[in-house]
Amino acid sequence: MAWGMVFITNSQKGIFEIGRRSWIFLILSGLATGASWLCYYRALQIGDVSKVVPIDKMSVVITILLAFIFLHEDVTVKSLLGCILIAAGTLLMTL
Numbered sequence: 001m002a003w004g005m006v007f008i009t010n011s012q013k014g015i016f017e018i019g020r021r022s023w024i025f026l027i028l029s030g031l032a033t034g035a036s037w038l039c040y041y042r043a044l045q046i047g048d049v050s051k052v053v054p055i056d057k058m059s060v061v062i063t064i065l066l067a068f069i070f071l072h073e074d075v076t077v078k079s080l081l082g083c084i085l086i087a088a089g090t091l092l093m094t095l
Contacts, residue, residue, distance in 0.1 A: 050093070057090040 006012055018026075043052045064083045067073045 054090045054093045057086065057093070061087045061090070 006015070040052070040056060043055075061083055064079065064086075068075055073079075
């Protein structure tokens with residue numbers, strides 16, 4: 001889908017401007033994403049969906065918290081409330 005958007009927006013000329021280090025991180029990111037999905041589907045095969053899905057959803061909360069801590073993103077009322085609601089909804093799924 002991402003590559004489709006690159007070609008739809010006619011931005012493929014910028015591909016040659018991507019540095020070697022950025023390519024390495026893009027490739028590693030793609031591999032990590034693929035491995036993550038394989039692990040998720042394997043967990044669904046061997047575990048209860050009601051236990052696997054909440055763990056997966058908590059990754060959103062962890063990502064938001066890490067963005068606040070390491071990337072120094074602004075902590076707004078909107079982002080904090082969203083994080084709390086996602087965490088609360090996820091925890092309710094486990095009851």
